[in-house]
Amino acid sequence: MKALDELVDLLTRLPGIGRKSALRVAWHLLKADESYAAALAERIVALKSSVHFCSLCGSYTEEDPCPVCSSPARDHSLICVVEQPQDVVTIEASREYRGLYHVLGGLISPLDGVGPEELHLAELESRLADGEVREVVVATNPTVEGDTTALYLKRALEATGVSVTRLATGIPVGGDLEYADRLTLARSFRGRVRL
């Protein structure tokens, strides 16, 4: 069936969806309400047309500037630097952070040929120019590229006088020492805190 094969081919291009999952989704759509399939199709198209980048922080938003950047209730002296726009959504979901964001659009990775000039660093520096920001929290992943980028940011922002911090690395809450890898364990020792 051409209609089925074409849909399955497109579905398998989505992350985490193999051929079997794509088929299951297709069977489900065949059995589901016509209105559901229509709504899903409409929302897929609507997503791209209604979600854009915030011109200030670079995160995904439907209005520009984004609700975070334009909120007087947020702490405008604090900027959290993240790799990708979706990281903002992840951090917002934790309801812990009350400052602003800045999306780099990538991480420094010499192996992949990504240098600092590929990232939105100039935009970050210009946001620090008026002196309102006192702290930049680097929230890149604790990987080689994330660490490199964090270190680069620390050096690049040294002259501005803002304090540059980094998210704590260590054993996840609910985790088990036995299953923590050596690097994580080592880092959690180095980052130990007074009780």
Add this chain to the structure above:
Amino acid sequence: MKALDELVDLLTRLPGIGRKSALRVAWHLLKADESYAAALAERIVALKSSVHFCSLCGSYTEEDPCPVCSSPARDHSLICVVEQPQDVVTIEASREYRGLYHVLGGLISPLDGVGPEELHLAELESRLADGEVREVVVATNPTVEGDTTALYLKRALEATGVSVTRLATGIPVGGDLEYADRLTLARSFRGRVRL
């Protein structure tokens, strides 16, 4: 973001897609080509409008009767009885079976209140009326409902004189005795074949 939340809500209704997978799919769609999202949306709608049930066997098809029912190359003396239309696609993918199909549209399940009259049995019996069919292979799953339905079919078709057979149950190819459950092991003993 409303557009994102609405899409994620719809995606989580699909089988095997939880909230995290739905978000990953949404991020992927945001980054992907506009033409991909448009094609995916179009195919989702096209699926339901172009795929229907075959009026003879009840499987999914784009033409009626389906290519299997109308093919002179298939063995018209053999009918494989399956639970759902997608089972036909699964069996066709194995390229082992060359006969026709009949979709029951369910299985007998007293607990769920599904009796034989809810299934497409009358249609099966009328297909057997002209005497061309010599064998009915019951390919329902080896579950309580699948077994019950197979037994019911054997009795219901006794008068017609066609031979009723059932797919073999046993240890899957590449499987391991150690991981086979007791019922499967017992069945594979009962169904042992001479080498």
